[in-house]
Amino acid sequence: MSYIGNSPTNIAFQTDTFSGTGSQTAFTMSVAPANTTSVLVAVTGVLQDPSTYSVSGTTLTFSAAPPSGTSNISVRYLGIPASGVTTTAYRTVTNFTATAGQTSFSTPSYTVGYIDVFRNGVYLPTTDYTATTGTTVVLNNAATVGDTITTSSFFVSSVLNAIPATASSVSTSYLVDGAVTQAKLGTGVAGTGPAISAYADATTQTLVTATYTKILFQTEEFDTNSNFASSRFTPTVAGYYQVNAQLLFPALAGLTCLVAVYKNGSDFKEGTRTAVAASSSGGVFVSALISMNGSTDYLEIYGQQASGSNQNLTGTNNAFLNYFQAFLVRGA
Amino acid sequence: MTLYEKIIALYPALTLQDFTTTIRLQNDSDGKGDYIAKWEHPTLPRPTEEQLA
Numbered sequence: 271m272s273y274i275g276n277s278p279t280n281i282a283f284q285t286d287t288f289s290g291t292g293s294q295t296a297f298t299m300s301v302a303p304a305n306t307t308s309v310l311v312a313v314t315g316v317l318q319d320p321s322t323y324s325v326s327g328t329t330l331t332f333s334a335a336p337p338s339g340t341s342n343i344s345v346r347y348l349g350i351p352a353s354g355v356t357t358t359a360y361r362t363v364t365n366f367t368a369t370a371g372q373t374s375f376s377t378p379s380y381t382v383g384y385i386d387v388f389r390n391g392v393y394l395p396t397t398d399y400t401a402t403t404g405t406t407v408v409l410n411n412a413a414t415v416g417d418t419i420t421t422s423s424f425f426v427s428s429v430l431n432a433i434p435a436t437a438s439s440v441s442t443s444y445l446v447d448g449a450v451t452q453a454k455l456g457t458g459v460a461g462t463g464p465a466i467s468a469y470a471d472a473t474t475q476t477l478v479t480a481t482y483t484k485i486l487f488q489t490e491e492f493d494t495n496s497n498f499a500s501s502r503f504t505p506t507v508a509g510y511y512q513v514n515a516q517l518l519f520p521a522l523a524g525l526t527c528l529v530a531v532y533k534n535g536s537d538f539k540e541g542t543r544t545a546v547a548a549s550s551s552g553g554v555f556v557s558a559l560i561s562m563n564g565s566t567d568y569l570e571i572y573g574q575q576a577s578g579s580n581q582n583l584t585g586t587n588n589a590f591l592n593y594f595q596a597f598l599v600r601g602a
Numbered sequence: 603m604t605l606y607e608k609i610i611a612l613y614p615a616l617t618l619q620d621f622t623t624t625i626r627l628q629n630d631s632d633g634k635g636d637y638i639a640k641w642e643h644p645t646l647p648r649p650t651e652e653q654l655a
């Protein structure tokens with residue numbers, strides 16, 4: 271047979287087959303259907319009304335034992351509940367026998383817009399009733415006593431609760447916190463935590479002797495998370511941060527100097543105090559790993575020189591001389 | 603005159619070493635100037651505001 275386009279594909283509904291004994295009423299199915307209307311049950315080829323059997327989990331129970339026969343009972347699954355999804359009956363047919371003048375009928379839960387109503391077997395258009403509550407149907411014209419009102423309620427929450435298959439539509443809210451393991455990361459994947467690098471511009475920074483002075487780093491090389499301002503690093507992601515800072519002091523015999531990392535306004539880590547020679551400038555460096563709470567904790571860099579007189583930082587306006595860097599190593 | 607110079611004038615015996623151990627002068631570069639962040643000298647009392655004025 272020829273087709274325009276791809277050949278049609280089809281797949282049979284999943285089916286279980288049982289052999290009746292004449293006395294056995296309960297049979298174990300391979301799948302737990304949502305309810306009796308989710309399966310078509312036939313005995314010796316005769317379709318059974320759902321009122322003649324019940325389902326509970328994977329157990330199919332007939333109200334009367336089917337006759338003896340080899341593979342004379344078939345159960346064809348119209349839909350199989352998705353595993354891991356809370357399943358709600360997605361179609362429920364209910365018959366009501368109306369009383370005189372009855373207009374309101376309490377139906378099984380349905381999703382508004384997903385209900386069909388029949389009166390004595392005749393389909394009613396939606397203009398003939400109101401179904402906006404999810405649990406009731408109100409006829410515009412009152413029923414006559416003995417009328418059969420049939421509702422077919424559809425509940426679509428199972429579908430709505432499923433993770434959508436649309437590309438780029440699944441958010442992290444579907445993941446349990448901490449569920450992504452190291453092994454799930456691809457090769458070459460790096461973190462995207464905050465990282466900053468800044469250096470002192472050409473502005474003269476004078477350090478009074480023997481006075482710890484906050485160093486100003488006016489020029490940012492990068493500040494990936496906008497966490498650096500006023501020469502202060504206040505990361506908004508909790509975790510452990512690698513911090514590096516370097517300062518350069520003038521060549522002066524007798525000058526000793528150091529650089530310190532201040533956390534929340536207090537000295538936290540210091541580099542080694544260095545004695546500067548008269549022949550060359552003296553660089554001091556500090557490197558530290560510091561835990562930050564991701565909200566109020568902040569870091570600043572202070573310098574101190576002990577020469578007996580005021581000294582200016584040298585090498586300012588060079589990104590490679592007086593700088594402050596920090597980046598997230600690992601989360602909290 | 604800097605805060606350091608005022609303190610040295612008050613206590614000439616202090617050395618630069620003292621200012622790296624028991625005494626900490628600090629400047630937060632916020633325009634408020636130098637201040638005594640720590641004074642833990644074993645014998646000399648912390649200077650008063652009047653003495654440093």
